[in-house]
Amino acid sequence: MPKPEKHVFICLNQRPPGHPKGSCTERGAQDLLMEFGRLIEEREAWDRVAITRTSCLGPCELGPTVLVYPDGVMYVGVKSEDVAEIFDEHLLGGRAVERLKAPLEIW
């Protein structure tokens, strides 16, 4: 991939069913991955935005967790319907989506 303007890391960690921490995958991270991918196509943002799946990013109980670099902005509790806002406001527009940011004590 060429060096992107924004690199989105999505936690796709999985834990066994019933694990007390749960996991981002259990909380719907796969849908986020699909939606970010869909928007890259729709916005023709192939050279501007990269998406990478990761192992655990930490705040499992608040997931799904999405981390945007180089800004170092972590989002938690992201739903599919939030992805377009993150994409347009933050990735393309440069303004982080405050309401989805991880609490300061977490990140």
Add this chain to the structure above:
Amino acid sequence: MPKPEKHVFICLNQRPPGHPKGSCTERGAQDLLMEFGRLIEEREAWDRVAITRTSCLGPCELGPTVLVYPDGVMYVGVKSEDVAEIFDEHLLGGRAVERLKAPLEIW
């Protein structure tokens, strides 16, 4: 995890044996993960450096691939014996290790 000064993403992608692209895992990425983890302990850098495993980062043929944010520096062909240099020079010292950087046409 607290927000780190440097966040190291290590590609742990795997492909079936004999796949023409190979993979970073086949090229030794697991050893890098262990060595970065060991150095975090040894340098007591828990609050400064985070390590996360990722899916494919792109330049499979040149792997193992390591990406450092917020700097946006990609290293390729990293060996276990290179990790201490990356750790001390770049992660703690702030100076990227030029000889291991991915070529400009890659990243």
